Amino acid sequence: MNSAFLGTSNDPDDNDRDSETAEAPAAPPAPPPTPIMKFFAYSHLPLHLQEISKPFCELAEWIEATIPGSAEKTVALRKLLESKDAGVRAALS
Secondary structure (H helix, E strand, O other): OOOOOOOOOOOHHHHHHHHHHOOOOOOOOOOOOOHHHHHHOOOOOOHHHHHHHHHHHHHHHHHHHHOOOOHHHHHHHHHHHHHHHHHHHHHHO
16 A cells, blocks of 8 residues: 555654644633632722732632632632622721
């Protein structure tokens, strides 16, 4: 059989070119963010409240990026949101 017809070659240099130009498989798409994440936004707040809210947002982003999706992850984010809200309310009183 003709190896050119099959798309293969006996030339070792041809095989090297194929491996150099072959693209790595694409990584699977990232899962969509957990819906609760939108409530950690703080750019709309006055500066003195942004300072309070920002660390909660950063921790929520870390949880979102690090912990696999589960019911317990959702509970962690919900309780963190409750804490953030309480911190902001405390600063207002």
